[in-house]
Amino acid sequence: MIHIAMVEDDTELADVLTQYLSKFNICVTNYEDPFIALSAIALKEFDLIILDLTLPGLDGLEVCKELVTKYDIPIIISSARSDIADKVIALELGADDYLPKPYDPRELEVRIKTILRRFNKQMPKALDEVKEIFTLDEERQEIKKNGKFIKFTPAEFQIMSLMCKRKGFVVSRYDILDSCDFLNSDEDSGSIAVIINRIRHKIEEDSKKPEYFITIRGVGYKLVE
Incomplete structure (x- = not known):
């Protein structure tokens, strides 16, 4: 099973994505608070991080910077912020992908799969076997x-x-x-x-x-x- 840490304060979106990705043998743990997320990532092993930029108490770009500095974990930025500067900064900091909201959960699943393969992570067989209706x-x-x-x-x-x-x-x-x-x-x-x-x-x-x-x-x- 693939384990993902999501840092997202939109609980409705987090629930939808968590339920959708579970069909592909992907377990998502969401953290609404960026400080709690950083503490959890320090203690647990995750295969990938999905990071929002607009977070309470700490800007997502600062979170991204700290994660890239301390860990070798792929990061997908999931953000409603449309400023091209944010995208450029996030990618320059070391984020692996930038997905502007709103997006189809299917696109997120495909990007997760692509990035993890690039990182030589072992993908669960169920990920390729699950088909959409x-x-x-x-x-x-x-x-x-x-x-x-x-x-x-x-x-x-x-x-x-x-x-x-x-x-x-x-x-x-x-x-x-x-x-x-x-x-x-x-x-x-x-x-x-x-x-x-x-x-x-x-x-x-x-x-x-x-x-x-x-x-x-x-x-x-x-x-x-």
Whole structure:
């Protein structure tokens, strides 16, 4: 099993990433406080560190500097800070990758795998064996379930495409309206709920008891696997 230390004060994001990565035999221990994180990393063995830059009490770049100075552990910066200077400084300090938020958890998993292979870490076999149920190919405008192509209308595709990109995260109705420009032109769409119901008929065993495209009451929707 791969052991990762995450330094992230966004607990919702940390929970989503922890649950997602666990499917790939990756155990994540999250620390909201950077000082506690530094103490824990000094005492325990980790294969990789995922580090946010905006942290309470201590800037993430300072944490990165201390980690690089003391340990030979690969670091992925996971940050919402868009300033190119932060990215340059982090990489110059010795971080191995910089992943701007928001991102697809799948991308994080691939980057972890790539970096650990570069560091000659032994990757668990399960990491390559786990397959996603839903796959999105934006170039071909295709979405497949367990390798089988599903035909969607333009509005259905845009919504399902958004959900695939935000897999594991809650997507609000506002996010859907803002991202999907085919909604108004889709025939007999009526509402987002109607389109989502059509999607469920195509991807669920029982559309009335969805396992994958679930409703988070009062908040929005989530695609889970």
